[in-house]
Amino acid sequence: MYLTEYHHHTDNSFDSKARMDDVCAEAVKRGIDEICFTEHFSVNPNLPTYGHLDFERYFSQIHHVQDKYRGSLVIKAGIELCEPHLMKDEYNQVLQELELDFILGSVHNIDEIKLRKYMEDKKPFDVYHDYFTEVYKLVSEADIDVIAHLDLMKRYATEAKGNYQFNDFNEILEAILRKAIERGIGIEINTSGISNVKVKKAFPTQSILKRYQSLGGEILTIGSDSHRAETVGSHLDDALNMAKAAGFKYVFTFDKRNARGVKLDI
Numbered sequence: 020m021y022l023t024e025y026h027h028h029t030d031n032s033f034d035s036k037a038r039m040d041d042v043c044a045e046a047v048k049r050g051i052d053e054i055c056f057t058e059h060f061s062v063n064p065n066l067p068t069y070g071h072l073d074f075e076r077y078f079s080q081i082h083h084v085q086d087k088y089r090g091s092l093v094i095k096a097g098i099e100l101c102e103p104h105l106m107k108d109e110y111n112q113v114l115q116e117l118e119l120d121f122i123l124g125s126v127h128n129i130d131e132i133k134l135r136k137y138m139e140d141k142k143p144f145d146v147y148h149d150y151f152t153e154v155y156k157l158v159s160e161a162d163i164d165v166i167a168h169l170d171l172m173k174r175y176a177t178e179a180k181g182n183y184q185f186n187d188f189n190e191i192l193e194a195i196l197r198k199a200i201e202r203g204i205g206i207e208i209n210t211s212g213i214s215n216v217k218v219k220k221a222f223p224t225q226s227i228l229k230r231y232q233s234l235g236g237e238i239l240t241i242g243s244d245s246h247r248a249e250t251v252g253s254h255l256d257d258a259l260n261m262a263k264a265a266g267f268k269y270v271f272t273f274d275k276r277n278a279r280g281v282k283l284d285i
Contacts, residue, residue, distance in 0.1 A: 020259075020284040023272055024054045024252045025097070026123065026167065026209060026242020031080070032059040033071040035246035039080045042248045043088050049252045053093035053272055055121050056081065057167075057242070061101040062109040065131050068101050074117065095273065097121035099167055102128060102153075104160035111162070121273040123207070124163030126153045126171065135175040143180040144187070147172055151191045158198045164276055165240050166199060168209040168222035178217045185226040196231045205238025205271060205278070206231055208261055210254035211245070221254070221261060228265035238271050238278055259283065 028035040029042060039056065046054050058077060061068040081096045088094060096119055103110050103124045114122075129137045129149060138146040150172040158166055168174075173182050185192065199206060208228070212218040228239075239262060243253040262270060262283060269280035 021053070021281045022051045022252070022255060023241055023270060023281065024051050024243060024255070025121065025165075025240040025272070026057050026099070026207060026244045027054060027251060028058060028099075028244070028246045029056060029080075031056070031072055031077045032246070033068055034059070037246060037248045039084055040087070042251050043084045043092055043094065045248045046251045047088065047091050051092065051252050051255075053095065054251070055095035055097040055242075055273070057097040057099045057121065057123050059101065060098050062106050062113060063101070063131070066101055066128060068127075078118075095120040097123065097273075099123040099125055100161070100163065101125060102157065103163055104157045107160070107162075118275070120275055121165070122163045122276065123165050123167040124157050124161045125167035126150065126157055129153050134172055138172070138176050138180060143176070143183075146176050146180050147183040147188060148191065151188055151195065155191060155195050155198065158195055158202065158204055163204060164273060164278070165205040165207050165238065166195075167207060168211070168244065169195070169206055169227060170223040173220075174212060174215060174218055174222070182218075185224060192227060193230060193234070196227070196234055196236060199231075200234060200236050203238070205240060206236070207240045207242055208258040209242055209244050210258050211243060213254045213257055214250075221258065225261060225265060228261060228267075232266045237267075237269065237280070239267055239269070240271050240273075
């Protein structure tokens with residue numbers, strides 16, 4: 020089986036100290052065939068992701084490891100954009116000249132407030148509804164390839180507010196998935212929630228995966244969202260089992276933002 024890791028951060032992201040070379044070396048040890056680095060980036064100066072990513076440094080590292088690990092690991096250049104449905108002109112100006120293979124879009128902030136802070140004075144239903152509403156805006160307007168960690172809010176809200184129930188948000192979740200399919204945007208199985216002692220589940224839930232597949236959704240990537248070399252490909256087997264159980268026949272990789280299916284070993 021061709022093993023892929025399509026969400027990983029290095030010290031090119033503000034919240035990681037991992038060296039790209041170390042991540043690649045560990046990926047090879049773990050039998051991963053292809054990795055895409057997806058560094059945090061924002062054009063909004065009011066967000067913590069702003070101003071850290073040096074694209075010249077990033078692409079220099081990408082080219083270095085592509086040469087070093089040629090034949091043993093396929094390495095792609097990606098990015099994770101914060102709220103790319105906002106300030107679209109500013110994003111386009113920066114990104115149009117970059118040779119990116121893959122773009123993740125995420126919601127980490129609502130009204131420029133971090134999710135953890137945003138939820139503090141709100142009722143549980145409103146916390147999740149506001150978050151999913153923002154994700155719907157993201158998938159409706161942003162130029163992205165895949166929605167990152169679609170139900171990320173549960174990372175912050177599970178302990179204080181409780182987890183959400185799929186049926187309580189069926190309408191907005193289905194709207195998100197239908198819009199993604201309509202626009203050719205995929206979703207990911209993000210395994211970072213599995214190792215989170217408060218969440219213990221991947222992003223998104225199995226219910227969302229099944230609904231996406233039943234609606235005709237096909238584009239699915241798998242990523243650990245790791246910020247450390249030693250956890251590259253974390254819980255990859257769990258993600259593959261989730262994909263198979265939801266009825267998917269392929270996971271996807273990207274090259275110059277063109278999706279390619281890799282058949283699952285059913």
